Amino acid sequence: MQQLAVDLGERTYPIYIGPGLLAQPELYERHRGSGQILVVTNDCVAPLYLDRIVAALGEPETLVLPDGEAEKTLARTEQVLDRLLRAGFGRDGTLVALGGGVIGDLAGFAAAIYQRGIDFIQVPTTLLAQVDSSVGGKTGVNHPLGKNMIGAFHQPRAVIADTDVLATLPDRELSAGLAEIIKYGLIRDRGFLEWLETHMDGLRARKPALLTEAIARSCRNKAEVVAADEREGGVRALLNLGHTFGHAIEAGLGYGEWLHGEAVGAGMCMAADMSVRLGWLGEDDRARAVHLIERAGLPTRPPRGLTPEHMRALMARDKKVVAGQLRLVLLRALGEAVVTGDFSPDTLSRTLVGNAR
């Protein structure tokens, strides 16, 4: 098992990574409140893993929601709150989120607002959730008018990432998680990027020791960024490499067509392309990044049918437009990203046209 900390003063919490952790009672015991426990999961994960966690926790309350991003709603959050109230949970209760990022975001949000905040423990079961969504304290749900528009910052008491559960993850979901892993290498950790180049095939073969190492190094990177900028006033924005292009792809296709990580894969290739056009990144470095993303099983260009004009219009609506100016995360080098609005609209256009299929 590997253990690291997200350093946030008195709210500091550990991330545990390794095989078999789901079923280890002492990990929960160390971080739960003194009251009741509710495990929230979904109907995809429950048949696979709910038994193990229930055995480890004694007789917790359990709530199984329907699977899917479309269920990440206020209505489902209310269902969690109803259960907590009906079962008589007090402020000493603990919520355990067992699932991917959807369950983690939703259950975390319920924990943030129930009686103004109760303890919660993240037990992420997708690679994406283990390296990204379970760490950092962003919780929330979607609104019909926008993704993740309702939410709160609420840090978990612990993150328990059991690498055994990745065995049942579909290949596409594994690749989507690898996109965010590659992202950490590209934005701030060249050594890790080189390690990924060496071990990508083993990661896709799900070699347990390699997965543990990749998750730990990813979480260490995210934890450092979050510790420096918990509420995204500065460096935390670097975590959005490839995401402005990616969100345009997701929105242009209709959400759910490509997985988020797939859109981010193509988006990171576009960010690298633009960095080359600005003279910031060498062509050989761009090619290295694209090759690694391809080896992860990810697309390296936007989908057919999404025109440069449409992409540009969608990007102009991005959250990161400040005072009418689009800001992008671009690469100064492999392992070094910057947030910048310092580019001409023409450079962006050439990237969009150059990458269209």
Ligand code: NAD
């Ligand atoms: P997800 O939670 O929908 O999980 C993907 C699919 O895999 C689902 O069908 C799920 O039921 C299934 N699944 C989960 N674990 C499994 C397992 N071990 N074996 C087999 N199937 C399994 O999606 P995700 O990619 O984990 O998370 C995406 C969500 O995370 C989005 O809602 C996104 O907004 C959010 N997110 C949040 C943050 C944050 O900082 N809070 C960061 C990134 C993403």
Ligand code: MG
């Ligand atoms: Mg992302």
